[in-house]
Amino acid sequence: MTSRKQEKFEMILDAAEKVIAENGFHGSQVSKIAKEAGVADGTIYLYFKNKEDILISLFQDRLGKLVDLFNSSIRDTSTADEALRKICEIHLSQLEQNVDLAYVTQIELRQSSLELRKAIGLAVKPYIVLIEQVLIRGIEEGSFRADLDTKLTRQLIFGALDEVVTSWLISGMKYSMTEQVEHTVDFFLRGLK
C-alpha cells in the first residue's frame, strides 16, 4: 500500500525530471508532467502540494541519493585527502553520467522563485556540511592547515565544483569532466595544506 504510493510518487518525479530536461523550466506545465507520468492532472495533487513542491521534492530526492552515495564512499576512506578526492570524483562523474539531472539542477531549477531557491538551498546544506566535515577531519589528522576557515573553505570548494559542472553544460559537454578531477583535487589539496 505505502510502497504503491511511493512507487507513483517516484514515477511523477521521474516524469518531472524528463519533462524539465526536455522542455526547460518554463515549458514544463503540470499537465505535461502528468501526461508523461501517465496519470491525470489531479492525481499530481494527491502526491504533491503544488507545482513548486514537485520541484523541491525532485531536488531533495536526487540530492539525497547523492549525499547517501557521498557518505558511504567517504566511510571507506583512510585519509581526508582520499575523502576529498572521492567527493570531487563523485560530484563530477555522477552529473556527467546523468546529463538530465545535471541540466535540471544546474540550469533549470535555478530559474525559479526565491521561495524555491531557498528550499533548494536547504537541500544542498547537508552536502556543504559534509564537505566541511572532511575539512575538519583533515585538520584533526594534521593533514590540512589548522588555520583554515572551514566555513569559508567549504564554500570555495562547493562553488568551484558547481561552476565546473555549469561550464561543462553550457559549453555543450564537449569534453570529459572526469578528466578534470585530478587537476581539481590537486588545486584544492594544495590550497588546504
Added chain:
Amino acid sequence: MTSRKQEKFEMILDAAEKVIAENGFHGSQVSKIAKEAGVADGTIYLYFKNKEDILISLFQDRLGKLVDLFNSSIRDTSTADEALRKICEIHLSQLEQNVDLAYVTQIELRQSSLELRKAIGLAVKPYIVLIEQVLIRGIEEGSFRADLDTKLTRQLIFGALDEVVTSWLISGMKYSMTEQVEHTVDFFLRGLK
C-alpha cells in the same frame, strides 16, 4: 541628441536595477520600470528591443564597468600574485558595497530564461578571460605551476568567488566579505603553486 538618448538609456537601466532590487525578478514588470524611470511604457521599447534586452543591457553595463575597474587595477600590479589578490579584493568589496547590484546579479538575474542566461554568460566571459590572463602571467613569471590547466582553474576561481558572494547574500549579509579576502587569496595561491 545622441547624448540625450544615452541619458535616457541609463535612466531606464538605473530604474531597472532599483525595481529588481526592490521587487525581485518576478515582481519587476516593464510598467513598473517605466514608472520608476519616469517614462511611458511604450517609450521603453524605443530604447530596448524587449524586456530581456533591458536585463542583458543592465548586466553588460554593470559588469563592463567592473571589468574596466579590474583591468585598470591589475595594470598597476607588479606580480601575478598581487594581481590575483586585486581581483579577489575588488570582486568581493565591490559587491559588498553595492548590495543592490549584488542582489540583482547573484540572485534575481539568475531566475531568468536560458536565453538570458546565455547572454549573461557572454557578458561574464571577459571577466573569466581576465582571470585566465593573470594565471598565464603567473606561469610566465615562474610564480605559478607550469602544469596548471588554466581553462579549468579560471572556472574554479570564478566559481569559488561567486559562491562566496551568493552565500553571503543568502546568509543575510551578517558578516564582512572583505575580511574573507585574505583566506580566499591564500587558498587560491597555494593551489596555484
Added chain:
Amino acid sequence: MTSRKQEKFEMILDAAEKVIAENGFHGSQVSKIAKEAGVADGTIYLYFKNKEDILISLFQDRLGKLVDLFNSSIRDTSTADEALRKICEIHLSQLEQNVDLAYVTQIELRQSSLELRKAIGLAVKPYIVLIEQVLIRGIEEGSFRADLDTKLTRQLIFGALDEVVTSWLISGMKYSMTEQVEHTVDFFLRGLK
C-alpha cells in the same frame, strides 16, 4: 436495516449542517462532509444522488420539522390572530435558537444554483400555504378584511419575516428577535384589518 440506513442518512445531514455553518457554502466540499460524518467520500453517494441532493434534503428535513411545529402549534389556537402570532413567534424564536440553521438557510443555501433554489422554493411552499390558510381562516372568522388578496399577502408576510431574520444575522445578532415579535405581529394584524 432500514432504520440503520435512516440513521446514517441523518448523520450525513447533521454533518452537512455543521460543515456548512462552519465553512460556508463554498467551503463545504463533499469530502469535508464525509469526514465530519465519519464515512468515506463514496459512501455519501450510497445515500444521496449528488451534492445538490444533500443540500435539498437538508433543507427539506429542517423545514419539514419546522412546518410540523407550526402545524401543531396552530392547531391549538382559537383565533386567526393568535395563529398568526404563533407563526411569527415560532419563525423568529426557532431561528434565533438555532443560529447554525438560521445561518445555513438564510445566508449559505441561497448562494446556490438556480436548480437548487427552485427545489428550496418547493420546500418553502407548504409554509407559505400555511400562512395563507391562516389568512383565509381570519377572513372566514370575520377577523380579517374580506378584500385581502391572500396570495399577495402571504408573500408580504413571509418576505417581511424572512428579511427580519436575515438582517438580524447580518447585523451580527446584536439584539433579540424575540423582542421584535410584538411589533411585527402588530404591523401585520393592522394591515390585515
Added chain:
Amino acid sequence: MTSRKQEKFEMILDAAEKVIAENGFHGSQVSKIAKEAGVADGTIYLYFKNKEDILISLFQDRLGKLVDLFNSSIRDTSTADEALRKICEIHLSQLEQNVDLAYVTQIELRQSSLELRKAIGLAVKPYIVLIEQVLIRGIEEGSFRADLDTKLTRQLIFGALDEVVTSWLISGMKYSMTEQVEHTVDFFLRGLK
C-alpha cells in the same frame, strides 16, 4: 477622455447584465462578458479590479440610479402616505419593466460569495434608509403611529416588497406586479396607522 473611460465602463456593465441574465451567475465567465462588450479579456481588468468588482459595480450602478429616481419622486410628494405609495410603485414597476435587471438582482446576484453579498448589502442600505426617512416623516406629520419601531418596520416593508418581486419572477412573470401596488400599499399603510 474621462467620458470615454466612463463610456467603456458602462459598456462592460451593460454587457455583464445581459450575459448574466442570459447565462446565469455561474455561466457568466469574464471572457463571455468581454466578448459581449466587444473588448479583450484583459481590458476588463483596466476598468475593474476583478470579476467580483464587476458584479458589485453593476449592482451599485443600477441601484444608485433607482435610489436617485426614488429620491426625486419623493421630493414632489406632499404626504408620507403618498411618498410610501411612490416607493412601492417605483420598486415594483421599475423591476417589472427591466426583467433582465430584476432577474440579475433578485436571483443571480444572490448566488454569490458572502463577500459579494456584504458589498451588495452596503449598496442596498441607502434605499432602506430612504424607507425609514419616509416612516419618520409620517410620524412627524402625525400620519403614522408614534410608537413604530422604524428600524424594524423598514425591514418589514423592504422584505415584503423584495419577496413580491422574487415570487413574481419565480412564478414566471405570469401576472402584473403593477396591479399589486394598491393592495400592497394598503397593507403597509394600515400597518403604519
Added chain:
DNA sequence: CATGAATGAGCCTTCATTCAT
C-alpha cells in the same frame, strides 16, 4: 519622439463523482 490604452495567449488548481477492491 513620446504616450498609454488595448490586446490576448497561457496555466495552475479544485473538487464532484466514479469504480475497482
Added chain:
DNA sequence: GATGAATGAAGGCTCATTCAT
C-alpha cells in the same frame, strides 16, 4: 455495504508588446 484513490474539465487573471494619436 463501504472504501478512497483516481479522474479531468474548467476559468480568472497577468503582463509583455503594439500602435493610433
